[in-house]
Amino acid sequence: MNSRIIKKYDTYTDVTPLGIAVGVFIGVLMTASFSYAALVLGFSTNGSPVAAVLGWGIMRAIFKRGTVIENNIIQTIASGINTSTAGVIFTVPVLLIRGAEFNFVWVLAACVAGAILGVGFIIPLRKQMIDIDRLRFPSGTAIASILKSPAEGMKKSKLLIYGAALSATVYFITRFPDLGLPQIIPASFDLNSVLGLPEYFKNVWAVSLLSVGIGYIAGRNGLFVLAGGILAYWLIAPFMIGFGFLPESVEPAHAADFVHSQMTRPIGIGMLIGGSLMSIVLIVPAIKATIRSFNVKAIAEGESDELSINVLYKVIIGAFLLFLLAGYSTSDINFVTAVIVSLVSTIWLLFAGIIVSQATGMTDWTPISGMSLIAVAILMMFLTPEQITTAVLIGAGVSVAIAESADMMQDLKTGHLVGNFPIKQQKLQLLVAGLGPVISLSVMLLIWNSGGVDPVTGAQLPGFGPGTDIEAPQAVALGATIDAVQHGDVPVEKFFAGAIIGGALSFTSLPGLGVIMGISMYLSMKYILPYGLGSIIAIFTIRKKGKKWSEKWAVPFAAGMILGEALLIIIFALLKVGGVI
Amino acid sequence: MLAKSGIALIILGVVFSAVFASFIPIDWTNFAIAVWVLIVGILLQRKGAKEEMKSETGKELSLNKFREKIIELKKEISHYAENVSEKDVSIIDDRISDVLPEVENYRFSIVNEIGIGGYTELISVYAKAERLIGRGVSATIDEYFDEAKKYFSDAVVLLEATIQRIEKQSRERVQ
Numbered sequence: 204m205n206s207r208i209i210k211k212y213d214t215y216t217d218v219t220p221l222g223i224a225v226g227v228f229i230g231v232l233m234t235a236s237f238s239y240a241a242l243v244l245g246f247s248t249n250g251s252p253v254a255a256v257l258g259w260g261i262m263r264a265i266f267k268r269g270t271v272i273e274n275n276i277i278q279t280i281a282s283g284i285n286t287s288t289a290g291v292i293f294t295v296p297v298l299l300i301r302g303a304e305f306n307f308v309w310v311l312a313a314c315v316a317g318a319i320l321g322v323g324f325i326i327p328l329r330k331q332m333i334d335i336d337r338l339r340f341p342s343g344t345a346i347a348s349i350l351k352s353p354a355e356g357m358k359k360s361k362l363l364i365y366g367a368a369l370s371a372t373v374y375f376i377t378r379f380p381d382l383g384l385p386q387i388i389p390a391s392f393d394l395n396s397v398l399g400l401p402e403y404f405k406n407v408w409a410v411s412l413l414s415v416g417i418g419y420i421a422g423r424n425g426l427f428v429l430a431g432g433i434l435a436y437w438l439i440a441p442f443m444i445g446f447g448f449l450p451e452s453v454e455p456a457h458a459a460d461f462v463h464s465q466m467t468r469p470i471g472i473g474m475l476i477g478g479s480l481m482s483i484v485l486i487v488p489a490i491k492a493t494i495r496s497f498n499v500k501a502i503a504e505g506e507s508d509e510l511s512i513n514v515l516y517k518v519i520i521g522a523f524l525l526f527l528l529a530g531y532s533t534s535d536i537n538f539v540t541a542v543i544v545s546l547v548s549t550i551w552l553l554f555a556g557i558i559v560s561q562a563t564g565m566t567d568w569t570p571i572s573g574m575s576l577i578a579v580a581i582l583m584m585f586l587t588p589e590q591i592t593t594a595v596l597i598g599a600g601v602s603v604a605i606a607e608s609a610d611m612m613q614d615l616k617t618g619h620l621v622g623n624f625p626i627k628q629q630k631l632q633l634l635v636a637g638l639g640p641v642i643s644l645s646v647m648l649l650i651w652n653s654g655g656v657d658p659v660t661g662a663q664l665p666g667f668g669p670g671t672d673i674e675a676p677q678a679v680a681l682g683a684t685i686d687a688v689q690h691g692d693v694p695v696e697k698f699f700a701g702a703i704i705g706g707a708l709s710f711t712s713l714p715g716l717g718v719i720m721g722i723s724m725y726l727s728m729k730y731i732l733p734y735g736l737g738s739i740i741a742i743f744t745i746r747k748k749g750k751k752w753s754e755k756w757a758v759p760f761a762a763g764m765i766l767g768e769a770l771l772i773i774i775f776a777l778l779k780v781g782g783v784i
Numbered sequence: 785m786l787a788k789s790g791i792a793l794i795i796l797g798v799v800f801s802a803v804f805a806s807f808i809p810i811d812w813t814n815f816a817i818a819v820w821v822l823i824v825g826i827l828l829q830r831k832g833a834k835e836e837m838k839s840e841t842g843k844e845l846s847l848n849k850f851r852e853k854i855i856e857l858k859k860e861i862s863h864y865a866e867n868v869s870e871k872d873v874s875i876i877d878d879r880i881s882d883v884l885p886e887v888e889n890y891r892f893s894i895v896n897e898i899g900i901g902g903y904t905e906l907i908s909v910y911a912k913a914e915r916l917i918g919r920g921v922s923a924t925i926d927e928y929f930d931e932a933k934k935y936f937s938d939a940v941v942l943l944e945a946t947i948q949r950i951e952k953q954s955r956e957r958v959q
Contacts, residue, residue, distance in 0.1 A: 271925055
């Protein structure tokens with residue numbers, strides 16, 4: 204079919220110098236642009252589907268080469284570099300905005316340590332969550348479909364293209380106002396205006412076929428996400444507001460936000476933590492068997508197809524030392540406090556990595572900001588307000604690590620489906636993971652320095668933050684959290700109660716139920732609704748047509764919907780930061 | 785019936801525990817009661833699920849059913865290990881998807897039969913076979929037919945190893 208156009212390798216190859224170069228090229232490009240966009244807009248997006256398509260396009264169109272497994276490696280490398288963007292940009296800018304001490308070398312060391320830790324920590328989790336627990340990892344599944352579809356026959360390719368075209372078109376139309384065109388489809392719509400329900404009854408639907416597509420691939424788990432959303436937004440919020448259980452100081456206009464930020468969100472985070480920790484306890488026998496199985500050699504390859512568990516131990520020690528050095532060198536803290544803070548961070552990172560991987564595997568949602576905020580909040584318990592640099596620095600490392608864990612698991616799921624050996628993906632991601640923080644931090648400093656110098660005082664003017672064109676909203680939110688922690692305003696008891704509920708739910712026949720419901724109480728209802736709709740469509744389709752039919756025909760279409768909107772999100776983000784729109 | 789009652793109690797327990805946890809300060813007394821309802825619901829649901837599984841014809845033999853599916857898969861893959869060509873490029877993924885067992889459907893019952901350790905032991909080997917099958921499919925799609933045959937052939941060895949592990953687990957279960 205394609206042999207006349209595409210040059211073939213001598214043997215079936217996954218890792219090639221050209222593939223690595225293309226992966227690094229795409230990764231660097233995406234990291235630079237995503238870093239800028241994350242500073243301006245306050246969000247980052249999963250770059251894996253885009254990296255997969257770009258990698259395939261570059262290899263096929265320019266080099267006339269490429270295999271399915273090579274494209275998976277390219278996408279692993281590119282997203283491995285790019286994925287640290289959120290971790291860096293959501294945390295580190297707060298140091299510059301607040302005028303705290305900023306030492307590039309140590310900030311970089313902490314972020315690189317985090318990136319390497321993130322990849323290392325999921326070595327045993329891959330086997331557990333992909334091979335044994337059979338978690339879905341919706342994006343990973345979608346990317347496998349994207350990678351295989353161009354060569355897999357016209358019908359599937361067409362479905363993928365139709366899905367991508369539909370979601371891209373819908374997204375494009377929702378952005379008409381940005382282009383100076385009349386609004387035809389809004390970016391979201393509020394059903395309350397039709398149903399006549401009160402404002403605090405959150406019924407806003409994002410017009411996002413990407414969310415519908417992810418919900419479709421998540422399947423039944425998506426229904427539990429929807430259930431958690433209904434509990435938080437349609438039961439608890441109306442109950443607490445309607446019956447007047449809020450503090451008197453809360454203004455009616457802010458009641459719904461208060462319930463989310465002070466009640467349901469912290470309970471959701473607690474459920475995430477409790478659900479994950481209890482899941483770990485329940486699967487101890489499986490984890491033991493998993494670690495034992497690391498010694499089993501792959502029959503086919505004559506070598507282990509998994510990175511040795513010893514790498515994990517080395518990574519933990521190395522990262523702990525880097526955290527220690529970075530923490531000790533940047534604030535006026537004594538050595539014992541630095542040891543405690545580094546130890547606590549490393550342990551929290553282990554738990555957060557598991558929590559995030561499980562949440563991503565079941566729902567595709569990665570609670571990075573929540574886990575990072577908790578990391579900083581925990582660290583601030585051991586530090587004084589003057590030692591904010593250490594807290595943010597190590598918090599950034601933890602944040603980067605969490606993002607890397609989630610991304611690596613998605614890539615490994617894709618690798619499993621297309622037949623790549625995890626050891627190669629893990630080694631490559633370990634090699635390139637440190638590049639992301641270098642680029643993100645460089646872009647961030649470049650923008651900061653673009654603020655110029657005050658002609659009167661000669662002081663550096665901020666290049667981003669409040670009062671500038673680039674607001675860095677996530678870093679500002681982190682600053683607010685630090686203030687809250689310093690004033691003792693952390694809803695610890697809500698976390699604790701949530702952990703009890705999440706832990707209990709882990710004992711049901713559906714493993715991870717506590718995690719799924721926790722994440723939905725933590726997220727915005729606007730996206731839960733289309734996501735839940737996707738899951739309902741999946742269940743309906745599977746009942747009517749069967750699971751095989753769904754996997755064969757509907758999943759490529761859903762993957763296309765994810766791809767189309769993801770591509771457009773990035774294009775519009777670039778247009779916005781470029782000042783075009 | 786037991787499972788359904790359990791699910792009803794779980795829903796009540798979750799809703800009320802979350803509501804009482806939302807109060808500022810938390811209403812710990814009612815929260816504790818709601819958590820107890822939740823726990824009772826979970827116990828009933830688990831017990832009911834186990835009983836339903838045993839009472840439904842054939843479901844208690846899920847390990848055997850899984851073995852039959854692996855044998856069927858091995859037969860199909862053995863065919864491709866010997867003969868895969870250009871005509872298979874656009875259809876192989878669908879063909880193999882049709883015979884790949886949906887492990888998640890068997891997971892709960894297998895764990896109940898042989899424990900999580902036993903399940904982990906056999907599924908670890910099967911997962912390796914599954915990955916090699918995926919690699920074989922990718923190689924076929926990319927038109928590397930000789931390599932595809934080799935991957936399928938290696939997968940057959942692993943599928944056979946999976947079957948042997950299932951049989952070993954079945955024997956141990958009988959003893």
